Amino acid sequence: MVMLPPDNHVHSQFSWDTRSNGSMDLTCAKAVELGLPAIAFTEHVDFTAWGEGDVPPSADTSIVFRDRVRPFDVEGYQASVAECRDKYPDLRILTGIETGEPHLFAGSVAAVLASGTFDRVLGSLHSIVHEGRVLSPERVFTLRLMPPEDLMRRYFESMLDLIKGSDVFQVLAHCDFPRRYWPERAAPYDEAMFEEEYRVVFRALATSGRALEINTRSPLWSVDLMRWWYEEGGEAVSFGSDAHVPYRVGAQFDLAADVVEAAGFRPGRDRFDFWRR
Template sequence: MKFDLHTHHYRCGHADGDIRDYIEAAIKEGLSVIGISDHMPHLFSPLDHPAPSITMSRLELGAYIDEVLQLKKEYAGKIDVLLGIESDYFIDHERPYREAIERYPFDYVIGSVHVSSGKSIFDRNRWAGIPAEQMIEAKKEYYRLIEASARSGMFQILGHIDAMKGYYPAFVDIPADDAIDSALRTIGESGLAIEVNTSGGTKLCGGWYPSDAVLERALHYGVSISFGSDAHKPSRVGEDFDAVANKLRDIGFKEWIYVKERKPVPVPL
């Protein structure tokens, strides 16, 4: 069976189409499960919508949830529509996110680190002129945040865990194996999954998140794997699903998972 747990829509301000468009695209692609996981509002801010090109507004969160739940009912028997959300992880602002996650009936929450050392992980200029020692520390800090997100207990899936390479492909060559291993060990011990996120293919790095080397280490640490296209337009729903499955089999994985009602559902590879 095919599934995709990472999709966005117009509310986040940088995606095309509405939720129904993504569900219809999933049916067309032969998916059995489609997860809707738009960006959680920036709940730490006193403003309703401090980042209109990054997340939905706080006032839209309830409407988003109601719409997904209504479509879940409408499409029952055709495709399993899951209510998810992608939540930023800010180590100094866990409380408002934890409260929102506990308040609503999400099937799953994807925890993603998008900001590290005070800068976007996708900032194309953050590496310019930085000495090698600072690059190493920046990479280690990124993985320390990912490990902290795993310890937080708020998430079932961690999103795109090497996405810092998106606009800086040389990120993969920065030595930080100890920090990566520590994060993966904690993720495995916490019973969480990481996603294979195929949106990396749309960035300068030209490949999925995470790299094969990280997936091999994830297998060693007993980390579960999920799948997400991170589609920001309906045409990308389910993108590269079969190719990812083949890669995971080659690495040695026997199954991957989707998450429903906060519980992993295994799918044989």
């Protein structure tokens, strides 16, 4: 039996989209119950306005439909981490953030990173720029602003911009994020349809020396897809449940480990490491 890997992508009450459902304490308790060696609380860092040092695509690009987004309470977060480290001494608890569009919000992200110490930084693309607006893929699908296949290709292009335009993150999270919201009216999502787009993204990420996340909240990837990462030179895989509630920490990690192992990756140098080729 393979020991479960660390969960490097977890949210607590300090992420703006967990509402009252997040609990750092209960999430740690669940991780201990499952036997996870480590957990990283990678809280959302998103923004509702352009700040100093940011790089908007144009001077009039607007950020819309982000009414629920709130600033990250770094001080409260770090205090909670310290309490949990005292309460759960056998669980390695890492600090972290999930940076949304760090290539666009470079200055704003830098300010957050300067405000504390973070062990794990994820790079994420939760939005694309469409007709001068920063929009989530879910909103694009809902408003039917473009065919789903066109959105995916636009998303992969933007993902490439993110990889090349930001060096603040160690792990690329859910690199096909719109797939999570794939509309029922469309033909079923087909990884093979976007093989070349995946490979281009993987090649750029591998060249940068960073890790790719297998996200178990999104539809679980196939062995073929993970093998594309291996074939394009990918060195490391990070496992992330993207849990926003305690009971989902480590979800589907047994299946994800089978997928990653079948693609050619193995547990790393120690139980806290990424899996490696």
